[in-house]
Structures are given as structure tokens and as C-alpha cells.
Amino acid sequence: MHDDQALTMGRVTRVLAERLRPAIHSDPRPLDLAAHVVDGEPIPVAEGLGAEYAPMAVGDRWGRAWGTTWLRLTGEVPASFAGRRVEIVADLGFDVNMPGFQAEGLVYTPGGEPVRSLNPRAQWIPVSPAARGGEAIEFFVEAASNPVLLDYHPFLPTEEGDVLTSGDEELYRVRRVDVCVFEQEVFELVHDVEVLHQLAAELPEESARRAKILRALNAALNRVDLQDVAGTAAAGREELREVLASPAEPSAHRITAVGHAHIDSAWLWPLRETVRKVARTSSSMATLIDEDDEFVYAMSSAQQYAWMKRDRPEVFARVKQAVAAGRFVPVGGMWVESDAVLPSGESLVRQISQGQRFFKEEFGIECRGAWLPDSFGYSGALPQILSGAGYEWFLTQKISWNQVNRFPHHTFLWEGIDGSRIFTHFPPMDTYNSQLSGEEVARAARQFKEKSVARHSLAPTGWGDGGGGTTREMLARAKRLANLEGSPQVSFGTPDDFFERAKAELPDPGVWRGELYLELHRGTFTTQHRMKQGNRTSERLLAEAELWAASAAVRAGRDYPYEELDALWQEVLLLQFHDILPGTSIAWVHREARERYERVATSLRRIIADSLQALGAAGEADGLDAAPVGERLAVNAAPFPRRGVPAASVAPAGPAAPVSARAEGDGFVLQSEAARVEIDGSGHVRSLIDLDSGRDAVAPGRAGNVLQLHQDFPNMWDAWDVDAFYAGMRDDLDGPADVSLDGDAVVVRRKFGESSIEQRLTLADDGRLLVIDCDVDWREEEKFLKLAFPVAVFTDEVVAETQFGYHRRANHANTSWEAARFETHAQRWFLVREPGFGVAFLNESSHGFDVARESAGRDVVQNARFSLLRAPRFPDPRADRGRHRMRFGVLAGATVESATEAGWALQSPLRAATGAAVPALATSKDPAVVVSAVKLADDRSGDLVVRLYESTGSRAATAIALTGFEAGRVVAADLLERPGEPIATEPTADGVLVPVTLRPFEVATLRIAR
Known part of the structure; x- marks a missing residue:
């Protein structure tokens, strides 16, 4: 019997692929093809429609990397097609396994009306639902020849990731452009057979249901003439009617399918290409909404709607109409699907406020839930931020990517650091790109953790990452899975509909406390340091600009720059997207982001200077030493007093704490009334004494400020991942160094590999904080640079600043959950402490760190390490190479309070000004x-x-x-x-x-x- 079942399964597989699916479009007739190749960046639609076109033939090559080719398709509907649904099938050289990651196009009518996307999983263009015959055919396709970067598996370095370095070779060859009859009955047969075939594959071999399905499939194929599929499809379908009509069990799992296309706002394509991806997908989804009354589509990211409004108003008009009908659903309420651990708390608030304001103004709605399916971990501060912004629910599925531990819930209450809770769902299908395959729906039912008390889950359904969205094939599967024996029940609906049902059936859900740490993609805390530095600088300058602009408005009557600040916030929020700020996009994206950060900083510094001038405090400069003697004012934008300058004020600055730097023995000493630092001839910190307590932070016999270099070659995701085995290969850079005095600083110069570093070790103006300014010329490949400080503190936890507070994390490996957190992140500081004494480690722009408990005889040492730089080669083959300036601090005798204050101070230096105090x-x-x-x-x-x-x-x-x-x-x-x-x-x-x-x-x- 089992052999017979295997034969039937094999028979169905081949017949589907080689006979049934190709018969969906019949009687192909070639169309005429012409092309206009755009020289450079994309052109406006009107210009493309009115361009000069040259003849082109099937078989011709087209499309350099990142290029645009406008295609014109012309012809006539054959008279024999009268009364039939007519479609064009156009294969521009697609690989059906790479939707969103290669060539794609947007189809327009001659009048400039968008029709739909043309892509590897949707190679058809509607011509007429019931042709008369003889109609003229004319369509235009704005075709993008994006290179296939993921095809370099296992992700080998490629220069195709930037238009400045990509090649001139034409990448694609047109395979067909035909007008055809769409055979509706064949289409239905294909999906009858496919759904049953996939269901049978998930049922036990001994199952009676499986046996009946395979018997019916055999009978159906016996009725289909493979040389006349269209003429015999109805007969084949009749054999399947009974098994398709058998209803689902009363206890069957229920899946709410939500049409979706998780479009990364940048990743293996530049921002400008995402604008077009959004327009293509949205156009297709609007067309699908028109054609299917049950279909509901959801799209996040106000930025993506704003791009459509600005650059593709013809598509945006269709979207707006579908939103008003409740069928195209804005979700998430955020400006973009941002990273959820690296931005500041205020940035996360603005992601929501800017996003919700856009949706309210454009569509008259506010989103009820947060939608972040693909961000790389989630801060424990998020539940408070989400609930404080009025959200009722939260959705992600990324934690299913964990390398080690399976998360214990799919529907639960997530409790944040302050005790706030938000109703949360992880789709048990473990994907945000569901195709509603039999394997996927069976997996959802099988894995659903709350199955003993609940039966609903959600499935984001459609091709995503690079776009494409839901297809009519997915809708056809959903209709058959609505009430089918042996399968979960599937129906389309909105996210809000699903969450209302989920809350109703699960009134007492389980609780997960604290951060949702992703056991993967740990390298994103460090990769592409300039992204982190640009973001942190922008966040600081935005806060300062708002503070001084508000002060100038309130006190001096100066107009508040609402529009400019909104635009600058939106620019920074865009760059917090979860493949930009984490450093996981192609070289083009990061090159452009660096340029954008520079423009943002320039604009914000101007707003700050103008606002201070309106307040009478002119002459902004970067350092206090730049102020003229006798007119010494300091601008302190931080929320803590410094040098006698009150918080958020402009006032005369007091003197810095006296610090001496001197040679002593074979090394050097930095000394103040609060701290003493001993540095040896190799530039390592041998002692860091808090003079108030008399405690030396550096562990006996150990040294701090030790650079350590690791081999860094993860199993798969180069820019994303740091795998645990990286720690097994380490070189301590403890050889000779050039160490000297320069005023009140000790300067350490060191060369290693192809790289070099210059460090300036000083005590900050409070005399307590050891500041390490690093100027790194980084030329390594596939290496990970750390900066180690082993400290004499007894503790089994690390306190790390997060948005609006801090996390406590165990720094031992008692369980697999703790062992998996071998690389973590902080905002401005992390702290190891025991009763009465702690040591804080501060960063100016670098989030990654680790702390390992190490035995030292009967003592325990906390080996605290900053993560400085990585050097992955995919998707940007030169990620992080070049010059970097970064600052770190070590504070002995620290508490949470002093670490918080010092973190603000390190990030927000005092500025000099002249004029009036504010x-x-x-x-x-x-x-x-x-x-x-x-x-x-x-x-x-x-x-x-x-x-x-x-x-x-x-x-x-x-x-x-x-x-x-x-x-x-x-x-x-x-x-x-x-x-x-x-x-x-x-x-x-x-x-x-x-x-x-x-x-x-x-x-x-x-x-x-x-």
C-alpha cells in the first residue's frame, strides 16, 4: 500500500509541474516588443511612456545591474479569443525561486495607469476578463534589472552591491512575451490537485483520509487527457469534489491569513529601488483586491506610503481607495520597521508618533498594534513604549530564528522592564512570507504552543523581503483550506480581527518578562560602526535642536522649525530600518546613509546655532577651549549638570578637575583627586583605583585596555552573525607599542596586521572617568576587534542600559538560555557591580559587548569587553574598512546613577559660547x-x-x-x-x-x- 501511495505522490508531482501548470495559459501568440534603455537613474513615468523605443526580440539580452529598461508590448487580441479571459505572459528572464531578488517591473497603460507588478511569481498581465477579439494591445513595463546577490550562496563577496562598482554585463534574457487565453478550469484543477497533494504529504501514511485523497487524485489524473488538459480539466475536478467537500474537524486549528509583503526598506537594494518595489507590490495588491472580494492586504511603514505619495501618486491613489474600503490595511503605526534594540527610547517614540500621525492625516486611522516581524531582537522597554502610545497588541516572528532555544509561547503577554504588559503573538508558521502551503499550515497547527486552550494563529501571506506580495495562487489555496478535513482552517482577515479573536479565547495568557533576545544576528550590535555613530550623533543633535528651538520659541518668540525638524526626524527614523542601522545592507545603502547622516548633522547644528543666537548665546564651538578668555560660557544640553553648568542650560563653566599625567618607572600615571590610573609601557592599564573607596578596579595580575583580535567567520550570515565558536581563536595584541605623554594624556600607538590604532587615555573633566579615545585605521578582513578590561568585581549579572532604563542579564552559562547570550548590547553603558563597588563601561557609539566570569584562584574576575569593529565581506565586501574615531569610558566606583550621568556626559560634550546665560x-x-x-x-x-x-x-x-x-x-x-x-x-x-x-x-x- 505504501508503495502505491508513493507512486501516486510521484505521479502528481510530475503531472502538476510538466502538464497542468503549463496548461493554465493556452494558445500563446507572440507580441511585438520594443525597448528604451535609461541612461543612469530611473526617470519619471511620463518620461518613460513618451520615450523613443527601439525594436527588441525574444531572446535578446537586457539590463545592466541596477539599470532601468522601459519595454513596450504591442499587438492585437486574436479573434479566436473572443469571450475568453485574456492575459499576457511575459518572462523577462525570471528565476521563479528568487522573487524580490532579481528583475521585476511595473506595468502601465499608455495613459499612465498602473496595472500590476511583473515578477518571477506573477508573470502575467490582465488584458480582458472577456475579450471581444481584435482589441489593440499596448502596455509599458518599467523593468528594473536588479542583480541577484543572494545567488552567490554561501554569500560570497560581490561588487554588484553598489552601482559604482557593478559590472556592465547585461544580466537577463527575454524568454517570452505572449498573449494567451487564461484557462480558468485548468487553474482551478491545478489548485484542487496541489492542495490535496500537499495535505496528503502531511498526513500519516496509515491515515484513512490520506488514502482517500490519493485514491481520488489517481482517479482525477486518469480523467485528464495530458494532450488536452483544458478540455478534460472539469472531468478531473469532478473526481476530487467529494474529498474537497469533507469538512474540517470541530477542533481544527484556525489560521487568519493576512495578505502581506514584508518589503525591506533597504537591504540588497538601495532606498531608491525600494520606492519602486513598494509601488509594484501595492499596484498588484490593489488589482488583487479588485478581483477577489475576500482578500485583505496589510502593509506597514508610513515611510513606504509617503514614498508612493511623493513619487508614484497614481499608485497611491489606488491604495488610498482600497484603504477607505477596509481592504488595504495600514499596520504597525511606525515610520519604518525599525531595529528594536539600537535606537534610543525617544527614537522609538518618534517612530510611532511620526508613523501614526501620517496614517491619521492620510487615511483617518490609527493603528492598534505594532508590527515588527523581522527586527533582530526586542528591547524590554518596548512594552511600555507600545502601551504608552496606545497600542493594544504586538506581532513578530523573528524569535523563531533562535539558534538554540525554542520560545515557550506563541500567544502571550509580554512584560517590559517597568511592568507594562502587551498582548503579543508569534505566528507559529515561523515565517512572514507564507505561501499557505500544506507544509506551512500543518506546521502552524503542530507547533502552536497554546493549542490546549486556544486555536487561532496568524499567517502573514505573500512574497516578501524584496516584495511581490500575495498571489492569486495563494488565494486559491486559502479557498480550498477554508474548511477541509485534515487541515487547519484558513480564512483571510485583518490583524485587528485576529487579535480580537485571540484575546477572547485566551483571557489568561502566559507571561514573558523582559527582553526578547534573538539568539542570532549578534554581530549587528557592532557591524558598520559608522551607522551606529551616525545614528547616535543624530539622536543627540535632534534632542539638542528641539531643546534650544523650544527655548527660543518660548523665551524669544522665534518660530519653531516644525517642518524641518519633522523632515530630519523622518530621515533618521528611516536610517533606523532593521537592515540599515544594524549594518546588514549592500555597500550602496551604507555609502548613501553616511552621506545622509552628514547632511542631517549639518542641518541640526545650524538649527542649534540659530536658536542659541536667538537666546543671546552666540558663537557655538566644539570645545570649551575655543571660547575667548573672559567670556567663557558653556552650552550643556545634557539632563545633568557639568562643570557647574546646570542641566540643559548655558552658563559660565567652572574649572575642570585638576589632572596630572606623568611618567613613573617603566610606565605612566594619570592622577586626580578621585582616581589614579597606572599604564605600563605596552599601553595597558595595570591599575584603576577609585580613591574614594581605595578599590582597584583592575583584577590582580591582569591588565585592562587590551586589544583582542578574533577570527570572525560565521556559518552563514556574515554581516549579521557572530557565532559562539569565534571565541576559540583569539590574539591578544600585547606586543610592543609606542607609548608617550601628550599634555594630560597618555598616547598609545600600535600596529597589527594591516591595521593600526592610536589611543589617547585621559581622565574626564570630573577627574573620575577614564576616557579612551581611539583612532583606528581598520584594514582587516573577517576579524572581530575587542577591547578587554578584566575587573575585580564579584557578581553573576550585568546591568546594561536600554531605552528608558536598564536590563539585568546573567553573565554565567547555567542554562542554554544564558549561554546563548554570549554577545549582548547596551545603549550608553553597562555595569558590573557588587555591594558597595561597581565598574561602568561607557560607549559613545558602539553597542556590542560581552562579560565573561573567569576564575582567578578563589576569586572571580569579570572580563568585560567592548566590541569595536568587525570586517564581514557580505553583503558589503568592505564593511567597516577605513578610519574610525570612537570613544569609550571606564568608571570605577560606579553606580547606576553615576553610570547614567557619565553616559550622557560622554555622548553630549559641553560646547563653548559667548553672550548671555540661558x-x-x-x-x-x-x-x-x-x-x-x-x-x-x-x-x-x-x-x-x-x-x-x-x-x-x-x-x-x-x-x-x-x-x-x-x-x-x-x-x-x-x-x-x-x-x-x-x-x-x-x-x-x-x-x-x-x-x-x-x-x-x-x-x-x-x-x-x-
């Missing part, structure tokens, strides 16, 4: 409560908005001082600045005090009328 608009009376943003309200009412958070993990009762302006009504607001309950204030001589009570790590927003 008092702060808003300051916290409790240093544990950090004022993280001061701005004017997005709604342009003129209200002042102040964001603050509790930073230490304790309860706080404090007051926010508002000074220097006449404050009106004060209300608590949510993260989208929507007003809530009023707050009573207490008048002072120069303003008001606003009492604030916060939970541990709570984020609060005050809205102040003027």
Missing part, C-alpha cells in the same frame, strides 16, 4: 528622574512637551521645575502627546513646580500650555 526650561529635582526630551507639541498648538523617565529602577516622587516662561495648564499626556489628567502645580519665583510620581523605569510625558 536657564533651563525644565529640570528634574531628582537626578534619578531624567528629562530626556523638551520640545513643542506636534499638533503645533504651541504647548511645551517634556518627556522624563525614572532611570534607576526605584520609585520616585519629585518635581519638575519649569522656569523662565509663563506656564499655563499642565496635563499628563501619553507618548503621542494626547492630553490626559491635569496636574496641580506649585508657583515659584521664576516659574512653577510640577509634582511627579513615577514607578520604576516609568516614562512620563508632561504637556504644558503657554
Whole structure:
């Protein structure tokens, strides 16, 4: 019996591939083809339609890498096609296994109306649902010849990832352009057979249901004449009617299919190509919505809608109409599907506020849930941010990619660092590109962790990453799987519909506490350092620009630059996309991102300077030493006082703590009243003493500031991954170095491999923080550079700053969950501490780090290491090579409070200015409560908005001082600045005090009328 079943399965496989599917389009008649090759970047649609075209033939080659070729397809519907559905089949050289990763096009009518995408999984163009015969045919295709970069498996380096280095060879050859009859009955037969065949493959061999299906399939194929498929398809379908009509079990798992195309805003293509990918896919989905009453499509990312509105208004008009009908559903409410661990808390808030504002203004809706299927891990601060912005649910599936541990839930409550919870779902299908195959739907039912108490899951359905979206083939599968014995039940619906059902059937879900750490893609905390540095600099300058622009508006009546700040925020938010900021895109993307960061910084520095000038504090300079003697003012944008300058103020700066640097014995000493640092002749830190406690942070017999070089060749995802075995190959760069004094700094120069580094070791102006300025000329390949500091602290956890607070992570490997966290991330600092003493490690722009517990006799040493640079070769063959400036700090005797303050100080240096002092608009009376943003309200009412958070993990009762302006009504607001309950204030001589009570790590927003 089993042999008979195997024969039937094999028979169906071959007949489907070689006879049934090719018969869906019959009677092909060639069309005339002409081409217009664009010289350079894409041209407007109107220009493409009106261009001069040269004859082209099937078999001709076309398309250099990243090029655009406009194709014109002309001909006539044959008279014999009258009364039939007529379509064009156009194969431009596609590989059906690479949708979204190669050539694709957008089809237009001569009048400029978008029709649909032409791509490897949708090679057809509708001509007429019921032709008369004799109609003229004319279509235009804007065809993009994007190179196939993933075809270089196992991801070998390629120069095709940048238009500046790609080759001139034409990459594709036209295979066919024919007008055909679409055989509806054959199409239906194909999907009857395919769905049953796939279902049978998932059923046990001993199953009676499987035997009946295979018997019916055999009977159906016996009725189909393979030389006349169209004429006998109906007879074949009749043999399958009974097995297709058998209903699903009452307890069958239920899947809500949501049409989807997870389009990466940049990855193996540049940003400008994503604009076209979005237009192609959206056009196809609008057409599919017109053709199928049950289909619902969801798309995230306000940026992608904004691109369509700006560059493809003809497509956007169709989308807007479908949104109004409830069939094209904006989801996620964010500007892009951003990285969810590297951006600051304020950036994540703005991802939501900018996205939700766009959707509200364009479509009159606000999204109810967050949609981040593919980001590389999720901060424990996110539940508070999402719920604080009004979200009801969260969706991702990326944690299914874990290398080691299977996550214990699919539908659950996710609890963040502050105790906030949000209803969360992981699709058990383990993909955001579902095709609704039998294997996928069976996997969803089999893996669903909550199956004993619930039966619903969600399936994002459609070709994604590079776009394409849902196909009519997927819709055909869904119709057959709606109520089919042996299979989960599938129906299309909206994400909100699914979450309402999931909440109703699971009133008491399980709880996951803390971050959703992805056991994969750990290299993204470090790869492409300039992305991290550009983002961090932009975030700092945006906060400063808003602070001083708000101050100038409130105090000097200067117009607040709403439009410019919105545009700059949107630029930075775009670059936080989860394949840009993590450093996993092609060279073109990162080259362009570096240029964009420079433009952003230039614009923000101008806004800051103009705002300060309006306040009477002119002459901004980068360092205090640039200010003229006698007119020494300092601009302090940080939320903590420095050098006697109050937080968020301009005031005279006091002197820096006296620091001496001297040679001593065979080494050097940096000394202040608070710290003593001993550096040997190799440039290594032998001692770092906190003079208040007398404790030496450096472990006995060990040395800090040791550069370590690892082989870095992961199993698969070069730019993404650091695999655990990297630690097995390590070179300590402890050989001779050129070490010398330069003023109050010790300078260490070292060469290694093809690279070199110059470090300046100084004590910061508070005399406590050891600052290590690194100037690295990085020329290695497939190497990982670390900077190690073994410290004498007894602890089994590491505290690491995250958005609006911190994470606690075990630094042992008792379980597989802890062992998998061998490389982690922080915002500005991480801290190892024991009662009474801690050591904080600060970064200016580098997120990755690790801390290993090492035995030293009866003592335990924490070997803390910054991750400096990587050198992967795919997808950017020269990632990170070149010159880098980076700063790090080590603070002995640290607490969470002092680490937080020092982290802000390292990131936000004082600036020099001349003129008048400027008092702060808003300051916290409790240093544990950090004022993280001061701005004017997005709604342009003129209200002042102040964001603050509790930073230490304790309860706080404090007051926010508002000074220097006449404050009106004060209300608590949510993260989208929507007003809530009023707050009573207490008048002072120069303003008001606003009492604030916060939970541990709570984020609060005050809205102040003027």
C-alpha cells in the first residue's frame, strides 16, 4: 500500500509541474516588443511612456545591474479569443525561486495607469476578463534589472552591491512575451490537485483520509487527457469534489491569513529601488483586491506610503481607495520597521508618533498594534513604549530564528522592564512570507504552543523581503483550506480581527518578562560602526535642536522649525530600518546613509546655532577651549549638570578637575583627586583605583585596555552573525607599542596586521572617568576587534542600559538560555557591580559587548569587553574598512546613577559660547528622574512637551521645575502627546513646580500650555 501511495505522490508531482501548470495559459501568440534603455537613474513615468523605443526580440539580452529598461508590448487580441479571459505572459528572464531578488517591473497603460507588478511569481498581465477579439494591445513595463546577490550562496563577496562598482554585463534574457487565453478550469484543477497533494504529504501514511485523497487524485489524473488538459480539466475536478467537500474537524486549528509583503526598506537594494518595489507590490495588491472580494492586504511603514505619495501618486491613489474600503490595511503605526534594540527610547517614540500621525492625516486611522516581524531582537522597554502610545497588541516572528532555544509561547503577554504588559503573538508558521502551503499550515497547527486552550494563529501571506506580495495562487489555496478535513482552517482577515479573536479565547495568557533576545544576528550590535555613530550623533543633535528651538520659541518668540525638524526626524527614523542601522545592507545603502547622516548633522547644528543666537548665546564651538578668555560660557544640553553648568542650560563653566599625567618607572600615571590610573609601557592599564573607596578596579595580575583580535567567520550570515565558536581563536595584541605623554594624556600607538590604532587615555573633566579615545585605521578582513578590561568585581549579572532604563542579564552559562547570550548590547553603558563597588563601561557609539566570569584562584574576575569593529565581506565586501574615531569610558566606583550621568556626559560634550546665560526650561529635582526630551507639541498648538523617565529602577516622587516662561495648564499626556489628567502645580519665583510620581523605569510625558 505504501508503495502505491508513493507512486501516486510521484505521479502528481510530475503531472502538476510538466502538464497542468503549463496548461493554465493556452494558445500563446507572440507580441511585438520594443525597448528604451535609461541612461543612469530611473526617470519619471511620463518620461518613460513618451520615450523613443527601439525594436527588441525574444531572446535578446537586457539590463545592466541596477539599470532601468522601459519595454513596450504591442499587438492585437486574436479573434479566436473572443469571450475568453485574456492575459499576457511575459518572462523577462525570471528565476521563479528568487522573487524580490532579481528583475521585476511595473506595468502601465499608455495613459499612465498602473496595472500590476511583473515578477518571477506573477508573470502575467490582465488584458480582458472577456475579450471581444481584435482589441489593440499596448502596455509599458518599467523593468528594473536588479542583480541577484543572494545567488552567490554561501554569500560570497560581490561588487554588484553598489552601482559604482557593478559590472556592465547585461544580466537577463527575454524568454517570452505572449498573449494567451487564461484557462480558468485548468487553474482551478491545478489548485484542487496541489492542495490535496500537499495535505496528503502531511498526513500519516496509515491515515484513512490520506488514502482517500490519493485514491481520488489517481482517479482525477486518469480523467485528464495530458494532450488536452483544458478540455478534460472539469472531468478531473469532478473526481476530487467529494474529498474537497469533507469538512474540517470541530477542533481544527484556525489560521487568519493576512495578505502581506514584508518589503525591506533597504537591504540588497538601495532606498531608491525600494520606492519602486513598494509601488509594484501595492499596484498588484490593489488589482488583487479588485478581483477577489475576500482578500485583505496589510502593509506597514508610513515611510513606504509617503514614498508612493511623493513619487508614484497614481499608485497611491489606488491604495488610498482600497484603504477607505477596509481592504488595504495600514499596520504597525511606525515610520519604518525599525531595529528594536539600537535606537534610543525617544527614537522609538518618534517612530510611532511620526508613523501614526501620517496614517491619521492620510487615511483617518490609527493603528492598534505594532508590527515588527523581522527586527533582530526586542528591547524590554518596548512594552511600555507600545502601551504608552496606545497600542493594544504586538506581532513578530523573528524569535523563531533562535539558534538554540525554542520560545515557550506563541500567544502571550509580554512584560517590559517597568511592568507594562502587551498582548503579543508569534505566528507559529515561523515565517512572514507564507505561501499557505500544506507544509506551512500543518506546521502552524503542530507547533502552536497554546493549542490546549486556544486555536487561532496568524499567517502573514505573500512574497516578501524584496516584495511581490500575495498571489492569486495563494488565494486559491486559502479557498480550498477554508474548511477541509485534515487541515487547519484558513480564512483571510485583518490583524485587528485576529487579535480580537485571540484575546477572547485566551483571557489568561502566559507571561514573558523582559527582553526578547534573538539568539542570532549578534554581530549587528557592532557591524558598520559608522551607522551606529551616525545614528547616535543624530539622536543627540535632534534632542539638542528641539531643546534650544523650544527655548527660543518660548523665551524669544522665534518660530519653531516644525517642518524641518519633522523632515530630519523622518530621515533618521528611516536610517533606523532593521537592515540599515544594524549594518546588514549592500555597500550602496551604507555609502548613501553616511552621506545622509552628514547632511542631517549639518542641518541640526545650524538649527542649534540659530536658536542659541536667538537666546543671546552666540558663537557655538566644539570645545570649551575655543571660547575667548573672559567670556567663557558653556552650552550643556545634557539632563545633568557639568562643570557647574546646570542641566540643559548655558552658563559660565567652572574649572575642570585638576589632572596630572606623568611618567613613573617603566610606565605612566594619570592622577586626580578621585582616581589614579597606572599604564605600563605596552599601553595597558595595570591599575584603576577609585580613591574614594581605595578599590582597584583592575583584577590582580591582569591588565585592562587590551586589544583582542578574533577570527570572525560565521556559518552563514556574515554581516549579521557572530557565532559562539569565534571565541576559540583569539590574539591578544600585547606586543610592543609606542607609548608617550601628550599634555594630560597618555598616547598609545600600535600596529597589527594591516591595521593600526592610536589611543589617547585621559581622565574626564570630573577627574573620575577614564576616557579612551581611539583612532583606528581598520584594514582587516573577517576579524572581530575587542577591547578587554578584566575587573575585580564579584557578581553573576550585568546591568546594561536600554531605552528608558536598564536590563539585568546573567553573565554565567547555567542554562542554554544564558549561554546563548554570549554577545549582548547596551545603549550608553553597562555595569558590573557588587555591594558597595561597581565598574561602568561607557560607549559613545558602539553597542556590542560581552562579560565573561573567569576564575582567578578563589576569586572571580569579570572580563568585560567592548566590541569595536568587525570586517564581514557580505553583503558589503568592505564593511567597516577605513578610519574610525570612537570613544569609550571606564568608571570605577560606579553606580547606576553615576553610570547614567557619565553616559550622557560622554555622548553630549559641553560646547563653548559667548553672550548671555540661558536657564533651563525644565529640570528634574531628582537626578534619578531624567528629562530626556523638551520640545513643542506636534499638533503645533504651541504647548511645551517634556518627556522624563525614572532611570534607576526605584520609585520616585519629585518635581519638575519649569522656569523662565509663563506656564499655563499642565496635563499628563501619553507618548503621542494626547492630553490626559491635569496636574496641580506649585508657583515659584521664576516659574512653577510640577509634582511627579513615577514607578520604576516609568516614562512620563508632561504637556504644558503657554
